Amino acid sequence: MTIKDLAAMTGYGVATVSRVLNNQPNVSDKARKAILKAVNESGFEINANAKQLKQQRTNSILVVVKGTSNEMFSELVESIQSKIAETEYPLFVDYIDEDFNEVLRAVSLCREKKPLGILFLGGNSDHFINDFEKIEIPCVLVSNSASDLPFDNLSSVTTDDRLAAKKAMDALIGLGHKRLAVVGGDREHSDTGRLRYEGCLDSCTEHGIDFDTKLDYEGVRFSYQDGYDATCRLLERDRKFTALFAAADVMAIGAIRALKDNGLRVPEDVSVIGFDGLTLGSFLVPKLSTVEQSVKLMAEKSVEILLGCIERKQGASHEIVPFIIRQKESTKQNS
Amino acid sequence: MTIKDLAAMTGYGVATVSRVLNNQPNVSDKARKAILKAVNESGFEINANAKQLKQQRTNSILVVVKGTSNEMFSELVESIQSKIAETEYPLFVDYIDEDFNEVLRAVSLCREKKPLGILFLGGNSDHFINDFEKIEIPCVLVSNSASDLPFDNLSSVTTDDRLAAKKAMDALIGLGHKRLAVVGGDREHSDTGRLRYEGCLDSCTEHGIDFDTKLDYEGVRFSYQDGYDATCRLLERDRKFTALFAAADVMAIGAIRALKDNGLRVPEDVSVIGFDGLTLGSFLVPKLSTVEQSVKLMAEKSVEILLGCIERKQGASHEIVPFIIRQKESTKQNS
DNA sequence: TTGTATGCGTTATCAC
DNA sequence: GTGATAACGCATACAA
Numbered sequence: 001m002t003i004k005d006l007a008a009m010t011g012y013g014v015a016t017v018s019r020v021l022n023n024q025p026n027v028s029d030k031a032r033k034a035i036l037k038a039v040n041e042s043g044f045e046i047n048a049n050a051k052q053l054k055q056q057r058t059n060s061i062l063v064v065v066k067g068t069s070n071e072m073f074s075e076l077v078e079s080i081q082s083k084i085a086e087t088e089y090p091l092f093v094d095y096i097d098e099d100f101n102e103v104l105r106a107v108s109l110c111r112e113k114k115p116l117g118i119l120f121l122g123g124n125s126d127h128f129i130n131d132f133e134k135i136e137i138p139c140v141l142v143s144n145s146a147s148d149l150p151f152d153n154l155s156s157v158t159t160d161d162r163l164a165a166k167k168a169m170d171a172l173i174g175l176g177h178k179r180l181a182v183v184g185g186d187r188e189h190s191d192t193g194r195l196r197y198e199g200c201l202d203s204c205t206e207h208g209i210d211f212d213t214k215l216d217y218e219g220v221r222f223s224y225q226d227g228y229d230a231t232c233r234l235l236e237r238d239r240k241f242t243a244l245f246a247a248a249d250v251m252a253i254g255a256i257r258a259l260k261d262n263g264l265r266v267p268e269d270v271s272v273i274g275f276d277g278l279t280l281g282s283f284l285v286p287k288l289s290t291v292e293q294s295v296k297l298m299a300e301k302s303v304e305i306l307l308g309c310i311e312r313k314q315g316a317s318h319e320i321v322p323f324i325i326r327q328k329e330s331t332k333q334n335s
Numbered sequence: 336m337t338i339k340d341l342a343a344m345t346g347y348g349v350a351t352v353s354r355v356l357n358n359q360p361n362v363s364d365k366a367r368k369a370i371l372k373a374v375n376e377s378g379f380e381i382n383a384n385a386k387q388l389k390q391q392r393t394n395s396i397l398v399v400v401k402g403t404s405n406e407m408f409s410e411l412v413e414s415i416q417s418k419i420a421e422t423e424y425p426l427f428v429d430y431i432d433e434d435f436n437e438v439l440r441a442v443s444l445c446r447e448k449k450p451l452g453i454l455f456l457g458g459n460s461d462h463f464i465n466d467f468e469k470i471e472i473p474c475v476l477v478s479n480s481a482s483d484l485p486f487d488n489l490s491s492v493t494t495d496d497r498l499a500a501k502k503a504m505d506a507l508i509g510l511g512h513k514r515l516a517v518v519g520g521d522r523e524h525s526d527t528g529r530l531r532y533e534g535c536l537d538s539c540t541e542h543g544i545d546f547d548t549k550l551d552y553e554g555v556r557f558s559y560q561d562g563y564d565a566t567c568r569l570l571e572r573d574r575k576f577t578a579l580f581a582a583a584d585v586m587a588i589g590a591i592r593a594l595k596d597n598g599l600r601v602p603e604d605v606s607v608i609g610f611d612g613l614t615l616g617s618f619l620v621p622k623l624s625t626v627e628q629s630v631k632l633m634a635e636k637s638v639e640i641l642l643g644c645i646e647r648k649q650g651a652s653h654e655i656v657p658f659i660i661r662q663k664e665s666t667k668q669n670s
Numbered sequence: 671t672t673g674t675a676t677g678c679g680t681t682a683t684c685a686c
Numbered sequence: 687g688t689g690a691t692a693a694c695g696c697a698t699a700c701a702a
C-alpha cells in the first residue's frame with residue numbers, strides 16, 4: 001500500500017494524495033475527504049524511509065543517555081518519553097557507556113539518522129568543546145551546564161550542582177556534624193562529579209571543616225554497587241565520620257547498606273544525604289534525605305527548549321532548575 | 336557525501352563501493368582497500384533511509400515496553416540494550432502505557448519502521464490472540480508465555496509465574512505464617528497478574544490457608560505508589576496478616592514503607608517477599624526477600640532467540656527461565 | 671572483478 | 687486544484 005495505490009483507488013494523482021497526507025492547503029474538500037477515507041479503509045501508513053530520504057532528514061528526536069545504572073536518568077527518560085509522546089516526533093533512545101564520548105556518538109548518529117534534535121543526558125564539557133562543532137542541529141544538554149560553551153545550537157538544563165552540593169553539606173554541618181565523608185562522582189571525567197565535589201569543598205572551607213580529599217572523598221560511578229564499595233573504603237580509613245553526602249541517590253542507597261553491614265545505623269550513627277530526589281527515595285526506610293531536583297521539571301524544560309529551537313527557530317538558552325534540600329529520615333542532629 | 340562521491344574519489348563505480356560497504360565477496364583486495372580508505376578519510380556514513388527504502392526494511396530491532404514504572408523492565412531494557420549493542424542492529428525502544436494495546440502499537444510501528452524483529456516486554460494474551468496475525472516478523476514475548484498461542488513467529492521467554500508465586504507463598508507459609516495478604520497485579524488486564532494470583536491460590540489451597548480474595552488481595556499496577564496504597568487498604572481491613580507477598584519488587588518496596596507508616600516492622604511484625612530480584616533489592620535495609628528471576632538471563636535468552644529467528648530462520652521457541660526463592664532479610668519465622 | 675541502469679515511496683517543481 | 691515527473695541515496699540485476 002503506497003500513495004500510488006491510494007491515488008489509483010481514489011482516481012487522484014499521487015501529488016494530491018501527498019498534499020492531503022501532509023495537510024497542505026491547495027486541495028479541494030472533496031478530494032481531501034475521498035483520500036482520507038481511502039487512507040482509513042486501507043490502513044495505509046506512510047513509508048518513513050522514503051519520506052525521510054526525500055526530505056533529507058527524519059522527524060525524530062534523539063536522546064543520548066550516558067551511563068545506564070543511574071536510576072536518575074531512567075526517570076528522566078521516562079518523563080521525556082511521555083512529554084515527547086504528546087507530539088508527533090518519534091523518540092530514539094541511545095544508551096552509551098559512562099566512559100564513552102557522547103558527542104562523537106551523536107555525530108555518528110546524526111549522519112546516520114538525521115534527527116531533528118538531540119537531548120544529551122549527562123555529558124562531559126571537553127567532549128563538547130572538541131567535537132560539538134560537527135553537530136548542526138539543536139541540542140539540549142540535560143544535567144550539565146553548557147552556558148560557558150560557545151555554541152549557539154547547544155542549550156542546557158541543569159541544577160546548580162556546585163551550590164546544591166554545598167547546601168547539602170551545609171545541611172549536614174548545620175545538624176552539628178563535624179566529620180564528613182563524601183561519595184561523589186569521578187572528578188576528572190564527569191563535570192557533574194567535579195562540580196559537586198567543588199561544592200563540598202566550598203562548604204567545608206566556609207565552615208572550617210577539616211576535609212581531606214584523599215581520605216574523605218571517593219570518586220566513583222553513579223551506581224548502587226559503587227556507592228556501596230566506596231563507603232566501605234571510606235569506613236576502612238576509620239575517619240569516624242558521622243555524616244555522609246552521596247552525590248546521587250543510587251550511591252546513597254548503596255552507602256546506607258554498606259554502613260548497615262558495618263554495624264552502623266542510619267541516621268542514628270551516620271546521617272546520609274543523597275542527590276537527585278528519586279521517587280524511590282520516599283519509599284525507603286528510612287526515607288532518603290536528598291537534594292531534590294524536579295526530574296519532571298527538568299524533562300519538561302528540556303523538551304520545551306528543544307521543541308522551541310526546532311519549531312520556532314529559537315536560539316540556545318540555559319536554564320537552571322531549582323533544587324530543594326529535603327531532610328527526610330536519613331539525616332539527624334549530631335549528638 | 337554519498338556512495339557516488341566515494342565512487343568518484345576512488346575511480347570505482349557505485350556498485351563496487353556498495354559491495355565493499357556491505358562486505359560482499361566479489362571485490363578485489365585493491366578496490367576494497369582503496370574504498371575503505373576513502374570511507375575513513377571522508378567520514379562517510381551510509382544513509383539509512385535510502386538503504387532501508389531500497390531494502391524494504393530496516394535492520395533495526397524494536398522493543399515495546401509496557402508500563403513505565405516497573406523497574407524490572409528498566410533492568411531488562413538495560414540488559415537487552417547491552418546485548419544488542421554487540422551486534423550491528425540499531426535498537427529502538429518504545430514505551431507505552433500499561434493500559435495500551437501493545438500489539439496494535441507494534442502493528443503500526445511495523446508498517447512505519449519495518450524492523451527486523453520485536454521484543455515485547457510485558458503483554459496481554461488477548462491482544463495477541465486478536466491482532467498478532469497482522470505481524471509477520473519474528474517476535475519474542477518477554478515475561479509472558481506465548482506457548483499456548485498459535486503463532487509460529489512468536490517466541491516467549493518467561494518464568495513459570497504461577498509456580499513461582501506459589502513457591503513464594505509456600506515459603507511464607509513454611510515460615511509459620513497463617514494469615515497472608517497479597518499485593519498483586521490486575522488479574523483481568525495482565526496475564527502476569529492473573530498467573531501469580533492463581534499461584535497464590537494454589538498455595539493457600541494446598542496448605543489449607545484461609546484466603547479471601549476480596550479482603551486479602553489487591554490487584555494494582557506495578558509501581559511503588561500502587562504497592563504502598565494497596566498495602567494501606569489491606570491494613571485497613573484489619574485481617575491481621577503476618578506476611579505479605581508482593582508480585583513485584585517495586586510493590587514490595589511500597590508495601591514495606593506502608594507497613595512502617597502504620598507502625599509495623601519488617602520482618603518482625605510482617606514478613607514481606609517480592610518478585611523479580613531487582614539489583615536494588617540487595618541494597619535495601621532490610622534486604623528484600625524475593626522470587627529472583629535472572630533478568631540478565633531473560634534478556635540474553637530473548638535476544639538469542641530473536642537473533643536466531645532473524646539470522647538463522649529458526650522457528651519460535653518457548654523458554655522457561657528458572658527462578659529462585661531468595662529469603663533475605665525481609666522475611667522471618669512467624670512467632 | 672567491475673560498471674550501468676533501474677526502482678524503492680515519497681516530496682516538490684513544474685506545467686496545466 | 688490537480689497531475690506528471692524528477693530527484694533523494696542506495697542495492698542489485700544484468701552487462702561487460
